[in-house]
Amino acid sequence: MGVAQSWRTQSSRYRLAGSKCNECKNYYFPVTVVCSNCESDNLEVINFKGTGKLVEWTRVDEGASGFDHVVPYYFAIIQLDEGVRLSAQLVSVMDESKITDGMPVRMTFRKLMESTREGIIEYGFKAEPVNPI
Amino acid sequence: MSVGIEGYGVYIPYFRITVKEIARMWNDDHKTISKGINVIEKAVPDMDEDTATISVNAARNALNHSGIDPKNLEAIYVGSESHPYAVKPTAVTVAEAIGATPYMTAADLEFACKAGTAGMQMVFGLVKANEIKYGLAIGTDCAQGRPGDALEYTAGAGGAAFIIGNEAPIATLEGMASFTTDTPDFWRREGARYPSHAGRFTGEPSYFRHTISATERLLNKLNLNVEDFDRISFHQPNGRFPLSAAKILNIPREKVEDSLCVVKVGNTYSAASMVGFARQLDLAKPGERILLVSYGSGAGSDAFSFVVTDEIENKRDRAVLVDQYISRRKELDYAMYAKHRGKFVME
Amino acid sequence: MKQRQKVAIIGTGMTAFGDLYEYEITDISNLAIFEALRSSKVSRKLIESLYVGNMGSNVFENQENLGNLISTYSGIKSPSFKIQAAEASGAVALRTAYKNILSESKDIVMVLGVEKMTETTKQPELQHALATGLDTMWETKMGATMGALFAIMAKSHMKKYGTTREQIAQVVVKNHNNGAKNPKAQFHNKLTIEKVMNSKPVATPLNLFDACAMSDGAASVILAAEDVAYSYDSDPIFIIDSKQGFAPIALHQRDSLTEFSGTKFAAEKLYKDHSISNKDISFAEVHDIFSISEIIAIESLGLVPVGEGGKATEEGVTSLDGEIPINTSGGLKARGAPLGATGIAQAIEVYEQFKGSAEKRQVKDINYAMSHSMGGSGGTSVVTLYGRGN
Structure with missing residues (x-):
């Protein structure tokens, strides 16, 4: 990620900033400049609460560059309480067999991936079970 | 209302390595070591955790507990000796x-293990001077011990965040006092990977002299006796030192024991005395008086006296207790621990 | 003159797929291009446009401007350019060429699909290259890989329809059986369900043998307008239509984790526009980038009932001698998956089947055939329908 991209995506990565369309009331994650539903540009930036449920997940044993040394890790699709879905790693899992569909999760703050020793560290959200498992 | 703690929160990673496992690696007798330092295991960060992530998660807990709008925080100080960047706060x-x-305003602070309480002093000053309404002081560390060194048994990870203001404090500040000298008991030079320390010299002329002197100074200043305190949290580089300090000050060990998170999470450095203080607050009742004394090598101690208010009961259901983090645990063996702590040369 | 309805394939050329370490990307392109020219007897000079489908020359070889590069090395001096739509690059290039002929702007064009993946030798780098076809910021940075996304689809499909791990593995077994009969396939070895399930885990429940391997390869077809085609081939094989369907790029943005909605859209439109049904399709080449992808694809294409893709595979419905043979070539899995080349390789398999030159894997009594290609985890879908004249 370039420095400018890292900087401009910060609000969404750090505190789940998204957009709400004031016309059709659709929610978007991340922040967008136009409503892809009704074409309105009357959008406001909102922060999603960061709580939701686990839709589906997998244990990744073969990671891409930047993730290859941290395997295995859990990759998940999360549905936020506001209805929007996003992709996130699932962390704080002590016992994989206790992961359940629809399990309540909340967003925690982590380093997104291994960074080079000299570059910018990319922080962002990852999901964790609300009730420790 | 007088100035005090509006809310607090801690964060402790859930991975643990036991003293026994580290001792196995270095052919030490774990029973002797564990008894000597009064530590069973220590917290180890996940591979994607560092001082920034731990600080954020502790701060979020504190915000939630205080119930205040983050936009009202006008100062944030993070004390640590493991800031992820050398330059960039x-x-x-x-x-x-x-x-x-x-x-x-925001800044990073560094004073070995007492950078967190240095931040608390600064925020108290700003609030007392009516410069700001609320401020946040954080102490966090992901401590690095040289493999095979005595410090490796205790160098843990964790953070504590305190929101300070004068709106609805759960504990008010009675006073603070410090004791500071140039005492080289523990250091890390710029660019050096691991810290160095002066063995037993870290005890008598360092930890004990400073914690006790700061405590005595505070007692004098506030015209209090040690008996006036119901709960105490000293800096806890191991599970022995705080108990020894209490003994020297004629404090019954029961008043210190509740603070001794070090036994199960290790020395969280800048967070250590603050996590202990947080646990005392978890258990405190209105009207109780709490003594907090940090210690940072190099060396200095900051002592604080707090009186718990009725407000603590109103905010109790929003608190994430220290014990919730202590009880969350997954053991690592030494190999996984070494991977987590980046001890392998990968490139 | 009546408006053009169809476009014929009048020439084909394809390298074997696999580790072509000794060849440059321009070399494998030329091998395919000149084979197609020879097979059709079309002169280079008659090629009015060269469409190059390629996914990752930028990531794999630090080479862009692929149209110009390949024109230079092949001597095809017509307008040329690269078309990129992730793994669907070849299919989108084919569709674009087809559309250009229909719009009567061209008579004879060439489509090349090419990929040189073995410049990368490390798995994490390959995963990274494949992941550039996803939403790199909000999927890849969050830990997504192609394997992880298809694993999530597999888990959902298993839960929703009772699809078994064995049924998913059977896709691989079947495609390797077909690949063993294809001289140009990357893999000629046979696999068992056990071998697939015991291979190295990629993302639960999928294993290494559920995935395609790195592969080099080039495939080329020459297309001609219907009215021109008969001068080259008395019995031309036609592209009757080609539809492209859309789904959001990120899996998390899609309504369903168990269908390819873009594929479904394209297939339904094909059936409707040409008044045909799934019964009219004699065989299909589909995008089996992962084993589970084939199961979902045949359902979304309407070739088997929704939820029964696994069962159909288990029961042999999609085998070479089944009711609707799928991936007679061995598919991406066994024939090989040089990303951008796969869409063209599918067209060539269809062509060879129609021409009766598919030897041991020959399908009989062909009416219509279908090819299906996707980009990313299913955001881009192309479904193409083929048949004879009259």
């Missing part, structure tokens, strides 16, 4: 992540 990442930017 941890505090700004925390500020962005919790939504406190931009009309605020």
Whole structure:
């Protein structure tokens, strides 16, 4: 990620900033400049609460560059309480067999991936079970 | 209302390595070591955790507990000796992540294990001077011990965040006092990977002299006796030193024991005395008086006296207790621990 | 003159797929291009446009401007350019060429699909290259890989329809059986369900043998307008239509984790526009980038009932001698998956089947055939329908 991209995506990565369309009331994650539903540009930036449920997940044993040394890790699709879905790693899992569909999760703050020793560290959200498992 | 703690929160990673496992690696007798330092195991960060992430998660817990709008935080200080960057503040990442930017001040602090309480002093000063309404002081570390060194048994990870203000404090500040000298008991030179220390010299002329002197200074200042305190949290580089300090000051060990998180999470450095203080607050009742004394090598101690208010009961259901983090645990063997702590040369 | 309805394939050329370490990307392109020219007897000079489908020359070889590069090395001096739509690059290039002929702007064009993946030798780098076809900021940075996304689809499909791990593995077994009969396939070895399930885990429940391997390869077809085609081939094989369907790039943005909505859209439109049904399709080449992808694809294409893709595979419905043979070539899995080349390789398999030159894997009594290609985890879908004249 370039420095400018890292900087401009910060609000969404750090505190789940998204957009709400004031016309059709659709929610978007991340922040967008136009409503892809009704074409309105009357959008406001909102922060999603960061709580939701686990839709589906997998244990990744073969990671891409930047993730290859941290395997295995859990990759998940999360549905936020506001209805929007996003992709996130699932962390704080002590016992994989206790992961359940629809399990309540909340967003925690982590380093997104291994960074080079000299570059910018990319922080962002990852999901964790609300009730420790 | 007088100035005090509006809310607090801690964060402790859930991975643990036991003293026994580290001793196995280095052919030490774990029973002797564990008994000597009064530590069973220590917290180890996940591979994607560092001082910034731990600080953010502790700060979010504190915000939730206080119930205040992050936009009202006008100062954020993060004390640590393991800031992720040599140049670029941890505090700004925390500020962005919790939504406190931009009309605020922020800085990183460094004073070995007492940088967190140095931040508390600064925020108390700003609030008392009516310069700001609320401020946030954080102490966090992901401590690095040289493999095979005695410090490796205790170098843990964790963070504690305190929101300070004068709106609805759960504990009010009675006073603070410090004791500071140039005492070289523990250091790390710029660019050096691991810290160095002066063995037993870290005890008598360092930890004990400073913690006790700061405590005595505070007692004098406030015209109090040690008996006036119901709960105490000393800096806890191991599970022995705080108990020894209590003994020297004629404090019954029961008043200190509740603070001894070090036994199960290790020495969380800048967070250590603050996590102990947080646990005392978890258990405190209105009207109780709590003594907090940090210690940072190099060396200095900051002592604080707090009186718990009725407000603590109103905010109790929003608190994430220290014990919830202590009880969350997954053991690592030494190999996985070494991977987590980046001890392998990968490139 | 009546408006053009169809476009014929009048020439084909394809390298074997696999580790072509000794060849440059321009070399494998030329091998395919000149084979197609020879097979059709079309002169280079008659090629009015060269469409190059390629996914990752930028990531794999630090080479862009692929149209110009390949024109230079092949001597085809017509307008040329690269078309990129992730793994669907070849299919989108084919569709674009087809559309250009229909719009009567061209008579004879060439489509090349090419990929040189073995410049990368490390798995994490390959995963990274494949992941550039996803939403790199909000999927890849969050830990997504192609394997992880298809694993999530597999888990959902298993839960929703009772699809078994064995049924998913059977896709691989079947495609390797077919690949063993294809001289140009990357893999000629046979696999068992056990071998697939015991291979190295990629993302639960999928294993290494559920995935395609790195592969080099080039495939080329020459297309001609219907009215021109008969001068080259008395019995031309036609592209009757080609539809492209859309789904959001990120899996998390899609309504369903168990269908390819873009594929479904394209297939339904094909059936409707040409008044045909799934019964009219004699065989299909589908995008089996992962084993589970084939199961979902045949359902979304309407070739088997929704939820029964696994069962159909288990029961042999999609085998070479089944009711609707799928991936007679061995598919991406066994024939090989040089990303951008796969869409063209599918067209060539269809062509060879129609021409009766598919030897041991020959399908009989062909009416219509279908090819299906996707980009990313299913955001881009192309479904193409083929048949004879009259």
